[in-house]
Amino acid sequence: MLAAAALGTSVPGSRAVGRPLGPVWSGSWEAAPSGAAAVGAGVAIRNVVHLSVGGASLRIRLSNRLGTAPLRLGAVTVALRRTGPDAVPGTLRRATFLGTPTTTVPPGRDLLTDPVRLPVPAGADLLVTVFVPTDCGPATDHGTALQTSYLARNGAGHAADVNGVAYTATTRHWYYVTGVDVHGTALGSVVAFGDSLTDGTGSTPDTNHRWPDRLADRLRARRIGVLNAGIGGNRLLRDDVGPSALARLDADALNRAGARVLIVWEGINDIIRGTAETPVADDFAAAYRTLVTRAHAAGLRVVGVTLTPYGGHPAHTPAREALRQRVNTLIRYGAIFDAVADADAAVRDPADPRRIRPAYDPGDHLHFDDAGMLAVARVVADALTGSR
Structure with a gap:
């Protein structure tokens, strides 16, 4: 299955996770x-x-x-x-x-x-x-x-x-x-590549409760490291806080020691900060395919993460919600990624899917509290390992 493939198999020339011959x-x-x-x-x-x-x-x-x-x-x-x-x-x-x-x-x-x-x-x-x-x-x-x-x-x-x-x-x-790189018996690492949702905004400071930290907890027994390449305010298509995802991919992800899997969760800032140049779904598709092609060329498999709800946030509009849904359809069914982590399905409110579950919302209707971060970590871990 695709989910199992994310951590367990390889693309041509890849650095798939396996037992190294010695310390690396x-x-x-x-x-x-x-x-x-x-x-x-x-x-x-x-x-x-x-x-x-x-x-x-x-x-x-x-x-x-x-x-x-x-x-x-x-x-x-x-x-x-x-x-x-x-x-x-x-x-x-x-x-x-x-x-x-x-x-x-x-x-x-x-x-x-x-x-x-x-x-x-x-x-x-x-x-x-x-x-x-x-x-x-x-x-x-x-x-x-x-x-x-x-x-x-x-x-x-x-x-x-x-x-x-x-x-x-x-x-x-x-x-x-x-x-920080370590020399030892780790079997490689996954790179969490994203914006403030990956950076940890909304989680409790000084507790390491960002979702990449909680993912690391789940992968520790497998000796798989997790690298957090999230930048709050970062965008997929344009420079904003830090260079765009396309511009910083090599420096922040593909060149990391032992990297095996790239987890891509970028794009919500391109939607909520839209202006007269608001992107369309095809722009996201082209950018995601570029990220995946470059990652595959470097030997990494790629997990795409669906864009999560933000109903109730001041930037939410029906038009932007429709674009988010179109982008999520691309992520789920566009055959772009090697595996998909459906964070949208994991955190949305069943009573109003445009919104985050109240139990996961720190109050800004966009980011996640510690419980929401754990929910995201679980769904990403499932995509990496093939668990259900």
Whole structure:
């Protein structure tokens, strides 16, 4: 069946999930760059990130993709998190770049650290601390982290602190760090590619209740990682918050270590933000086919997710609802995707299918609370594994 094929079989030349011959690199966590913000000089940023799968060592992806000046990294450290900004004693490691502890990242570029020998369990919280000694202009960030991270304003010498007492300020952004790969026995990863619904808007902060996190919980026993490439406000067809899905596909999804499956849930913002240039269903079909063709060429299978209701939201109109229904017909029956996760059917209110079930609605009639996120994770897991 198509659903079983999403995780279990391959397309020509694909990297289908199977047992590797030995330890491999696989993505365990991701945050797609969504913007850039001022940080200033001399700040140490202790980013808190939550892994999906574990390994015997790791490497960190740092980004100056949306920066305008060279990014000077004065120190980067990683540790298992105990609580708040405090590290588990004995786990803090300094990251290097071709053997040196400092480096400069040109504007528009990403950079991987050297491998860091630090065994990390699945589901662990990491502290990834980045110290920037000089003002390097706007810092590439992810603006909807839904996770408290920590800053030391006078950060010189504090990147390697085990005790987090110097980290007196907090932030809900992730700065500079955009990915963590682990080296071990994971069988690959799936990439959740979407907008604010994937980014986690509506879920409880500091709980890892976004639907990709809940999907990771369900796939952990299979040793499959989940990478969250959602950006709140992102669009399928046009640049908006972050580059369009078509523009960022390679950088945020296809180039991720060990990626096996792409989960595409994009398009609702193209509908609700429609103007005189409001797209038609054929525009969505062409864009989805382009995403699938490119993913297949990179060896990934693709799961399409239906667009969910938003009746009651100020942007809802009968014409936009009709377009959403036409797009969902394409996703379900257009033979575009290798498998389909029918999130619309999972979360819509049986009494009014234009709306989200009240039990899943955080109040804005568009996003999902923790229960709604879990419902989405279940239907996506079913599409990946063939469960019913």
